[in-house]
Amino acid sequence: MDSLVSSRLMTRRQINFVLVNDRTPISPSLCVMCCKPVGIGYLREIVTRLAYCDPGCYANHRKSALFSRPPLERVTAHEATSQTSMV
Secondary structure: OHHHHHHHHHHHOOOOEEEEOOOOOOOOOEOOOOOOEOOOOEEEEOOOOOEEOOHHHHHHHHHHHHHOOOOOOOOOHHHHHHHHHHO
């Protein structure tokens, strides 16, 4: 039973970034957050392939992305059905 629970916990985790030590990007890159040149040792987001100069810039960029999202609109069931019938 414990192995089942731990395997479920393991599958929920996602790796979002890679910390690269002692290497520079193949092509010259700038940090997405602070626009400084990315040097030896940097962080790269896996999905978007964006480069960050350090973990602090990555964390700040993630925070700013969370707070800059527009609020979700509330759509009533009537509005949703009338919108789909128009298409």
